[in-house]
Amino acid sequence: AQTVTQSQPEMSVQEAETVTLSCTYDTSENNYYLFWYKQPPSRQMILVIRQEAYKQQNATENRFSVNFQKAAKSFSLKISDSQLGDTAMYFCAFILDDKIIFGKGTRLHILP
Amino acid sequence: ETGVTQSPTHLIKTRGQQVTLRCSSQSGHNTVSWYQQALGQGPQFIFQYYREEENGRGNFPPRFSGLQFPNYSSELNVNALELDDSALYLCASSLGQSWGELFFGEGSRLTVL
Numbered sequence: 001a002q003t004v005t006q007s008q009p010e011m012s013v014q015e016a017e018t019v020t021l022s023c024t025y026d027t028s029e030n031n032y033y034l035f036w037y038k039q040p041p042s043r044q045m046i047l048v049i050r051q052e053a054y055k056q057q058n059a060t061e062n063r064f065s066v067n068f069q070k071a072a073k074s075f076s077l078k079i080s081d082s083q084l085g086d087t088a089m090y091f092c093a094f095i096l097d098d099k100i101i102f103g104k105g106t107r108l109h110i111l112p
Numbered sequence: 113e114t115g116v117t118q119s120p121t122h123l124i125k126t127r128g129q130q131v132t133l134r135c136s137s138q139s140g141h142n143t144v145s146w147y148q149q150a151l152g153q154g155p156q157f158i159f160q161y162y163r164e165e166e167n168g169r170g171n172f173p174p175r176f177s178g179l180q181f182p183n184y185s186s187e188l189n190v191n192a193l194e195l196d197d198s199a200l201y202l203c204a205s206s207l208g209q210s211w212g213e214l215f216f217g218e219g220s221r222l223t224v225l
Binding site: 004050101 | 154155204216217
């Protein structure tokens with residue numbers, strides 16, 4: 001069975017710093033998708049970034065980038081120049097066929 | 113462009129009762145998925161509907177059932193409520209049968225007493 005593990009329940013960083021959120025997953029499959037979703041205190045989840053497993057190049061969206069290590073089954077999220085609005089729960093998600101599995105999340109606090 | 117809307121936002125039920133939660137998809141989306149998010153946990157996938165047919169299901173018992181209507185709105189029904197069903201229920205819409213970007217609603221907070 002597939003699993004997703006986020007080993008950092010909570011993190012705090014100063015505004016403008018860089019922070020990395022870790023995510024590992026377990027699967028024996030080769031083709032799948034990985035996502036990072038953000039859930040601000042208002043509760044509505046929004047997509048941060050996605051990665052297709054067949055792509056070797058790491059995805060980047062403005063200040064957000066991933067370090068995808070397929071062999072190690074690792075999918076970490078790096079937030080550069082962090083902003084107060086980045087304060088939220090961050091969920092790593094693994095998608096295979098007709099199912100999606102979310103990790104338990106990392107609560108990120110950006111401090112002024 | 114109208115986003116995903118869910119109703120009701122909060123509700124309280126007692127054990128053994130039945131509940132129906134509703135979701136309106138984002139305009140143009142034909143796929144809806146539902147999630148249960150317990151306090152302090154990540155969302156757990158319940159099921160997904162594409163063009164009125166269920167095309168994926170997580171590890172939830174049959175008392176969790178759903179419908180998708182021709183206008184792609186959706187309902188989640190839960191029968192014989194248990195205390196552990198207390199959670200935030202999230203709906204998300206997307207375009208197409210394969211997993212694309214999910215657009216989430218703000219959720220329905222269910223409390224079972």
